[in-house]
Amino acid sequence: MRSLQCKGDGDLLVTQTRSPIGHSRELRKVLKSLGLRKTGQVRIFDQEQPAIKGQLRLVDRFVRTESLALPMSxxxxxxxxxxxxxxxxxxxxxxxxxxxxxxxxxxxxxxxxxxxxxxxxxxxxxxxxxxxxxxxxxxxxxKQAPSDEETGVLAMRGMGKHVVTSGRGALSRAAIEPSNVLFLRIDYxxxxxxxxxxxxxxxxxxxxxxxxxxxxxxxxxxxxxxxxxxxxxxxxxxxxxxxxxxxxxxxx
Known part of the structure; x- marks a missing residue:
């Protein structure tokens, strides 16, 4: 399962999408300073911080950014x-x-x-x-992740229906493709x-x-x-x- 930073504040979600192996040391240092050390890791930042904006521009090919701002409506x-x-x-x-x-x-x-x-x-x-x-x-x-004995219910784009599986399996798949998740229930x-x-x-x-x-x-x-x-x-x-x-x- 992807590694998640637990944080309640901030309005910009940043996910590392590519490995920096084979690229410059400076680029790897920027990713590390952002707390991104492996593909799939997630961090939340305040997008109004100038330093964060500058760092993200330097590594834009290696991350995906999503705004957490609420709909204007x-x-x-x-x-x-x-x-x-x-x-x-x-x-x-x-x-x-x-x-x-x-x-x-x-x-x-x-x-x-x-x-x-x-x-x-x-x-x-x-x-x-x-x-x-x-x-x-x-x-x-x-603190303990759901086991294979606990139930999970997952619906994703392209599935066509809700799938009942293990809690561990549902959470792991949802974490890999979060933008495609439509519904998730996890039983602990x-x-x-x-x-x-x-x-x-x-x-x-x-x-x-x-x-x-x-x-x-x-x-x-x-x-x-x-x-x-x-x-x-x-x-x-x-x-x-x-x-x-x-x-x-x-x-x-």
């Missing part, structure tokens, strides 16, 4: 009240007489919780491409995580992706960090408050 708004966008909807419902709640915001952003007998499920809107999601969450996932012991790609709808409207987790234990700070790093702006800015409120529902 959700990063800004024509509304004069865009700095204080109000919650648009609050929907309470039940699953087998157990509580569930979905909160809706502008630009199709949402976050929801569903409570089951032995576990709970959280889901929220995301604008991140899969490679960025993977890099921003790896330190919040279980006592935790499952999911990600679905954002997309453009007919007419150009933006459709957020979806990130989520299913867990037995409620770890409020861990889940708040996960939401803050991966959710769309309205959800991310409310991460801790949302998780605290959901925690009260889960413990009912």
């Amino acid at each position: 959700i990063a800004t708004s024509d509304s004069p009240d865009s700095k204080d966008m109000a919650q648009l909807g609050e929907l309470w419902y039940e699953i087998g007489e157990r509580p569930a709640l979905r909160l809706s915001f502008s630009h199709r952003e949402f976050v929801q919780v569903e409570v089951y007998e032995d576990f709970f499920a959280l889901a929220w809107a995301t604008a991140l491409p899969f490679s960025a999601y993977l890099a921003r969450t790896c330190d919040l996932m279980p 012991p006592q935790l499952s995580v999911t990600w679905r790609t954002p997309s453009q709808r007919r007419g150009g409207a933006w459709e957020p992706g979806e990130s989520g987790l299913i867990a037995e234990s409620f770890e409020s700070l861990r889940w708040a960090r996960l939401i803050r790093r991966t959710a769309t702006p309205e959800i991310a800015s409310r991460a801790l408050g949302v998780v605290d409120a959901f925690g009260l529902i889960i413990k009912v």
